[in-house]
Amino acid sequence: MKKLLGIMRRTIESYGMISDGDRVAVGLSGGKDSMALLMLLKKYQSFAPVKFHLEAITVDMGFNTFNLEAAQAFCKMLDVPYEIAKTDIAKVVFEIREEKNPCALCANMRRGVLSDVMKARGLNKLALGHHQDDALSTLFLNMLYAGKLNTLEYISYLSRADIHVIRPFLDAPESEVIRTIQSEKIPVLKSPCPMDRRTKRESINQMLENLEKEVPHSRKSLVTAMRNEAQCNLFKNKKDPLK
């Protein structure tokens, strides 16, 4: 956990993610990333140079099989206030709209519910569990399906809700999160979503895994390339220098 905590601390402090008096909510899916993030933010709170308040919120999508008891017990153990927002998002996405590409609509609706709960509870920062490997797969998703070079941001602003979204794990490799989950015996809930492990993101992750076998350290090089702003030379709409 120490290593992940160190990475997270550096990210938070170098991007100024949390300020004195902030009221931070962790979006708690019950999955490994957000469960680890909640535990590490709680730890960070005890020695951080700024004072901030921490809570957790789960948007219950309305799948019958979703059991949040372990998440409730985890928050109680950490002494973190916990709110569960019950919704029928699953029904809207899968039954009413019969979405072919349900993930985008689902994420949008979830974000709306999260901001409503945050407003009602006077919370101003939403911490999400995305890590470095998510940033990489997002880059590929955007390139392959949206034709743009774009990835997750460290900090973004939801102007409609006046909320900042922060991603304290964005410099952390997924392997470090997994190691922490195992060493700290953090409970992880099984996702009730029928799309779990069947998304485009999953296929991209598989592709990146295969690439790693063919080109060792490709993941690391790709992340380095993403950071290498000085060497970023892409086609621009400039005049042909030969004319």
Ligand SMILES: Nc1ncnc2c1ncn2[C@@H]1O[C@H](COP(=O)(O)OP(=O)(O)OP(=O)(O)O)[C@@H](O)[C@H]1O
């Ligand atoms: N139902 C939910 N309620 C609250 N926050 C959520 C919920 N689902 C996802 N989130 C937040 O959004 C982040 C990204 O969601 P995504 O579905 O991509 O999860 P993930 O990468 O599998 O992470 P995790 O392991 O935390 O589920 C999560 O890490 C979490 O912070």
